[in-house]
Amino acid sequence: MINPDLTINTDLAREILTGFVRSEITRVGMSRAIINLSGGLDSALSCALAVAALGAENVMALRLPYRTSSADSLEHAQLVIDQFKVQSETIDISAMVDPLIERDSTISSVRKGNIMARVRMIVLYDQSEVFKALPVGTSNKTEILLGYSTMYGDSASAMNPIGDLYKTQVRQLARAMNIPAPIIDKAPSADLWEGQTDEKELGFTYDEVDKLLYLLIDQRYSPQEAIEAGFNESFVKAVTARVRRNQFKRMQPPIAKVSNRTIGYDFLYLRDWGT
Amino acid sequence: MVIFSNLRHLRKNFDTVYHSNLSTSWGILFSDKRGKIRPMKLNLALAQINTRLGDVESNLVKHLEYIEQAKAEKTDLLVFPELSLTGYVLQDLVASAAHKPTEDDPIFKHLLKASHDLDLVIGFVDEDSRHRFYIASAYLSGGKAIHVHHKVYLPTYGLFDEGRFFAWGDSVRAFDTRFGRMGMLICEDFWHASPPYLLWLDGADIMLFSSASPGRGLNDKEKLESARWVERVTKAYASMFTSFVAHANRVGYEDGLHFWGGATAFDPNGEELAHGPYNEEAITYTQLDLNQLRRTRARLPLLRDERTALTRNELNRILARD
Numbered sequence: 001m002i003n004p005d006l007t008i009n010t011d012l013a014r015e016i017l018t019g020f021v022r023s024e025i026t027r028v029g030m031s032r033a034i035i036n037l038s039g040g041l042d043s044a045l046s047c048a049l050a051v052a053a054l055g056a057e058n059v060m061a062l063r064l065p066y067r068t069s070s071a072d073s074l075e076h077a078q079l080v081i082d083q084f085k086v087q088s089e090t091i092d093i094s095a096m097v098d099p100l101i102e103r104d105s106t107i108s109s110v111r112k113g114n115i116m117a118r119v120r121m122i123v124l125y126d127q128s129e130v131f132k133a134l135p136v137g138t139s140n141k142t143e144i145l146l147g148y149s150t151m152y153g154d155s156a157s158a159m160n161p162i163g164d165l166y167k168t169q170v171r172q173l174a175r176a177m178n179i180p181a182p183i184i185d186k187a188p189s190a191d192l193w194e195g196q197t198d199e200k201e202l203g204f205t206y207d208e209v210d211k212l213l214y215l216l217i218d219q220r221y222s223p224q225e226a227i228e229a230g231f232n233e234s235f236v237k238a239v240t241a242r243v244r245r246n247q248f249k250r251m252q253p254p255i256a257k258v259s260n261r262t263i264g265y266d267f268l269y270l271r272d273w274g275t
Numbered sequence: 276m277v278i279f280s281n282l283r284h285l286r287k288n289f290d291t292v293y294h295s296n297l298s299t300s301w302g303i304l305f306s307d308k309r310g311k312i313r314p315m316k317l318n319l320a321l322a323q324i325n326t327r328l329g330d331v332e333s334n335l336v337k338h339l340e341y342i343e344q345a346k347a348e349k350t351d352l353l354v355f356p357e358l359s360l361t362g363y364v365l366q367d368l369v370a371s372a373a374h375k376p377t378e379d380d381p382i383f384k385h386l387l388k389a390s391h392d393l394d395l396v397i398g399f400v401d402e403d404s405r406h407r408f409y410i411a412s413a414y415l416s417g418g419k420a421i422h423v424h425h426k427v428y429l430p431t432y433g434l435f436d437e438g439r440f441f442a443w444g445d446s447v448r449a450f451d452t453r454f455g456r457m458g459m460l461i462c463e464d465f466w467h468a469s470p471p472y473l474l475w476l477d478g479a480d481i482m483l484f485s486s487a488s489p490g491r492g493l494n495d496k497e498k499l500e501s502a503r504w505v506e507r508v509t510k511a512y513a514s515m516f517t518s519f520v521a522h523a524n525r526v527g528y529e530d531g532l533h534f535w536g537g538a539t540a541f542d543p544n545g546e547e548l549a550h551g552p553y554n555e556e557a558i559t560y561t562q563l564d565l566n567q568l569r570r571t572r573a574r575l576p577l578l579r580d581e582r583t584a585l586t587r588n589e590l591n592r593i594l595a596r597d
């Protein structure tokens with residue numbers, strides 16, 4: 001069994017990622033970041049990076065509970081706010097979410113979860129205008145690859161400093177940046193319904209899938225080579241299919257080309273154009 | 276002059292490369308073709324700057340600021356990174372960012388003027404008379420562009436897409452400066468072994484490398500994989516070619532790409548002379564003791580013994596195989 005080592009130099013990661021946040025915010029003439037703090041690990045790390053990049057006074061953390069959210073989530077978000085001394089707002093989203101949910105008595109928990117994630121996005125972007133800040137993303141590489149997110153919901157941001165770190169690497173950097181221990185130690189959860197955990201819903205652990213993804217993506221192993229390296233065949237197939245199936249979530253919607261110059265195909269500029 | 280032409284004669288007839296700069300005669304080693312005494316020491320400065328993407332005017336201002344700083348430190352030669360006037364991921368900005376290293380160019384006229392005080396290597400987009408665009412480095416000295424190198428290897432794989440936007444350079448040439456013969460290469464050029472080798476055979480004793488190298492390969496090591504790779508080969512070229520090798524790499528971010536800096540200079544023994552910081556703007560100063568070429572090559576005559584005719588014969592055979 002090949003057992004890849006996903007250890008990262010956390011000092012170097014911190015330096016590169018804080019520089020990224022600082023660069024992407026200041027180059028457009030802004031100085032502030034805003035983050036939806038869920039109480040989980042990813043947003044705690046993004047918050048810590050934003051503080052290291054911009055200073056605590058320039059970071060706004062939002063806590064956006066729904067009425068069924070666990071008390072732990074709110075408390076853990078508060079631990080981060082206290083630890084890093086960032087500004088914060090708590091806005092209960094129940095009154096925004098419930099009217100939509102109540103329109104359909106047969107609504108599934110997935111639909112409910114998507115609505116909550118998208119309402120949180122609306123509040124994040126609205127508050128970003130109030131605070132004159134850019135929303136910092138909180139999606140890690142594992143969930144982006146697996147498509148374990150809500151499009152235009154938790155995946156929406158102006159920049160994402162942690163999207164090239166696997167979940168297990170997020171944990172390493174979080175430890176190095178003094179994220180409170182209860183947040184690092186708890187089971188990752190989107191907390192969209194009671195008792196939900198990522199690993200239960202996905203059907204595998206982050207430790208397992210990160211090693212497999214690292215071989216498939218970073219090391220360019222074929223699925224067959226990953227199986228020969230000792231990974232369970234059905235696991236490899238399921239993960240490979242999932243990565244492919246969720247490509248749409250990682251892209252801007254394609255534009256049908258009819259003109260000689262089309263956005264996305266032959267109108268090519270970086271976002272940092274002119275800055 | 277007589278000795279020089281004799282050496283040319285030797286080069287033609289023997290399986291060895293000679294160059295006027297490389298003779299064991301003191302007189303030839305330290306004077307140029309016109310007999311002027313050449314300095315023994317070169318105060319070199321490597322500028323690792325951040326740039327504004329496609330905003331040549333504001334990048335020019337930064338160049339002029341760095342030139343002032345370097346002048347105050349009595350710098351002889353200041354090297355800027357790849358595409359230092361324009362930024363790196365230009366895509367559809369290429370045409371609007373292009374300039375010519377001539378007096379009548381609104382950007383280069385300032386740099387050419389500055390080159391009366393110190394020599395400069397500038398990274399820019401060069402446009403030829405038939406509107407082909409090149410990733411280029413210009414060596415400016417005494418108000419003139421004495422050499423322009425067009426990048427000959429355009430990486431078009433992985434995160435790179437240079438071949439889509441730029442024309443391929445088609446020559447690798449050493450050139451004479453007031454400090455001796457030099458060569459310039461740009462980033463991917465020195466990921467291939469042949470361009471530094473050609474410069475070596477063409478007489479370059481000082482190789483000036485410039486990059487806009489995006490950092491990649493974070494693992495548990497002290498440095499990124501990309502930084503370790505570049506430092507390893509740069510040091511290796513200095514060692515194998517018993518030459519000075521200096522590298523200037525930019526810093527800053529373009530979208531998610533991060534450029535790591537870490538300018539370096541190595542002496543003909545492959546020993547590190549200077550190492551700039553990572554991930555921040557800086558000028559790294561060092562002094563090249565040009566006499567070290569002679570001392571190293573007296574000990575280690577790799578250049579003397581290089582069998583270029585053998586290389587040529589084998590290349591001819593290999594290329595004729597199909």
